[in-house]
Amino acid sequence: MKQFFVDLHIHIGRTKTGRPVKITGAKSLTIENILYEASFIKGMDMIGVIDCHVPEVLQELKVLIEEEKVVEEEGGGLRFSNVTLILGSEIEVYDETCHGPIHVLAFFPTLAIMETFSGWLQERMKNITLSTQRIYETGRNLQEKVKQLGGLFIPAHVFTPFKSLYGVGVNVSLTEILDPKLIDAVELGLSSNTEMADQLMELHQFTFLSNSDAHSLGKIAREYQAIRMDRPTFSELKLALANKQDRKIFANYGLDPRLGKYHRTTCAKCLTRLEDNWECCPACGHKGMTKGVYERLLELKMVQEKEQGHLVEKIKIEERPPYIHQVPLDFIPKLGPKTLEKLRDHFGTEMNIIHFVPKEELQKIVSSCIAEMILQARKGELSVTAGGGGRYGKIRIE
Structure with missing residues (x-):
């Protein structure tokens, strides 16, 4: 059994012919560029690209298979060099049970199965060629279809203020919208971690994922996990998410939630941090606010404990894998593109630099200060200031 680095939420910005897929995604974010970046630059073992339902993307993948650049794995997934591609789709659900739209x-x-699913979606979407489109179907029916096709169903970035399960989708519980028995894992998102999410007892039954939601090549693997599997295939991933046959999430690696851009409640206009019970922003007088993940979780925790706590079966929180607060190399102050390229030239992939290169070797290439910050990032010991309202937090140099 081995450990594999896995990021299961990467967007496609453009097709090979230049047609947009994720409008806000970088133009360089094509399927071939993603595979190259993930394998040779980032050093990932498995990635999930969540725009594979797009017909032109499916055709591109067929061509890559015909050209023998990509091989279909026996256990599911497509193999390119050192990385396995898991075929995914991000979908917006906004049925009559939702208080707001959610992403899954x-x-x-x-x-072949993704093609079947794409055809099913096409009958229920206005534009199958774009990413994260709304499906005119209930969340539960979508879950059942995914399971019918042997797929995995995972609510995405569940706490972010916009278009997420707990951010806007539900009043109190995920059971308002989804069938918990048909959920394979829960994606936390950039402004939360295991400790925060486990405040909600109804989430104790689910495996937690930390993924990048990358909209550019450089953001791939800004959050990821190490998964214990025999091989990096779909069938092994399915076992790991279910904690079966000794397959499991070994560790989650993600940003300190304070670095997330929606961690704390802020004024929607000037981004001033707001404390409890502010009726308007003390800095600019604006009455609108963007509720932070931190505050929303506390709110949900109190309501759930009051209304349904006795109904939810607890698991031992100590059974969770560690959530290690790590930052991507390009977050580290004074580590610019040229220095990062120099590190890659000497040590290979970013996963190798972040996890394995000894300090004395790093110091041969970069300053002692940068080497020390890489080591601190490895251990989750960097100091940060909190983000909010759409503005990321920052690393503090001490």
């Missing part, structure tokens, strides 16, 4: 992820083992 669906993953499938083969290209």
